[in-house]
Amino acid sequence: ExxxxxxxxxxxxxxxxxxxxxxxxxxxxxxxxxxxxxxxxxxxxxxxxxxxxxxxxxxxxxxxxxxxxxxxxxxxxxxxxxxxxxxxxxxFTANATIAVKDTTKDITSYKDLKGKTIGVKNGTASQEFIEKNKEKYGYKIKVFDAADTMYESLNTGSIHAFMDDEPVVKYAILQGKKFATPIEPEKIGEYxxxxxxxxxxxxxxxxxxxxxxxxxxxxxxxxxxxxxxxxx
Ligand code: GLN
Missing domain, CATH: 3.40.190.10 (Periplasmic binding protein-like II)
Structure with missing residues (x-):
């Protein structure tokens, strides 16, 4: 069988x-x-x-x-x-979360994203969430094809935050990336x-x-x- x-x-x-x-x-x-x-x-x-x-x-x-x-x-x-x-x-079960530089102190809720630029990876559940809530919170969106350029853009300051899956952000932090996750994660479904x-x-x-x-x-x-x- x-x-x-x-x-x-x-x-x-x-x-x-x-x-x-x-x-x-x-x-x-x-x-x-x-x-x-x-x-x-x-x-x-x-x-x-x-x-x-x-x-x-x-x-x-x-x-x-x-x-x-x-x-x-x-x-x-x-x-x-x-x-x-x-x-x-x-x-696997994973939520998506907002990540900022660990030196960023003025972003602790979605409302604080007003006027800021948020990075997302093309085609992802994070992109869907961020697009859906764009008007509500009044941020701009920058779409990336891959995580490395998105993370680099946060480091250089061309975006203020990005949204990505929580285990991936946590792993990046463990690998030495100076990111923080100040906002409660969103449920986006299991893998x-x-x-x-x-x-x-x-x-x-x-x-x-x-x-x-x-x-x-x-x-x-x-x-x-x-x-x-x-x-x-
Ligand atoms: N879990 C997210 C999604 O399905 C991100 C996947 C990814 O970036 N590889 O959209």
Missing amino acids: AIKPVKSDYKIASDSLFAPFEFQNSNKKYVGIDVDLLNAITKTQKFNVTMNFVGFQTAVDQTQAGQADGMIAGMSITDERRKVFDFSDPY GFAVKKGENPELIAMFNVGLAKLKTNGDYDKIVAKYMGDTD
Whole structure:
């Protein structure tokens, strides 16, 4: 009754930089929770993937266009996305949070963002939240393709804050980035592996069975702990 792969090699799109879920280590090799998790699942379920780290919005586009068979990119399962994607069972829970420089003292609530410029990554749940509340709080928005340029813009002062997933911001702070998170985070949904709606159903099925196995045998916890330690 094992689910069989239909393709000999599945193309999986991912983000280009979303540490600790996908990022390049000092040897320029892509590692991270998403990478290790998917690799472990392919081993237990016996199928092959080739991952391409193309950036979040490009991963969405490629999956919708059928250029990628699926995507794993710390992608939040939202009602909007459910219209065009099928998701696996959730594999991680993460909120999104506003980040500022740790020297910023005048931003402690959304109201304090009035007149300021907020960075978001293209295509993300944070972008959706920030666009939706633009009129309410009266800020400007700057959209970035990748996290490194967004973080750099905060450091140089061309944006006053950005919104990104909380574990990613926390990880950046642990890695020495001088950021702070002064506002209560927003719930944006749990992370799921995704395929274009109606396509590659066996991929979702294999992912779910593999994920359940890794949760039972402790490997899931080991993968998360490897990248996040006890820092939560
Ligand atoms: N979890 C967020 C989303 O799905 C951000 C994902 C990302 O930037 N890779 O939009």
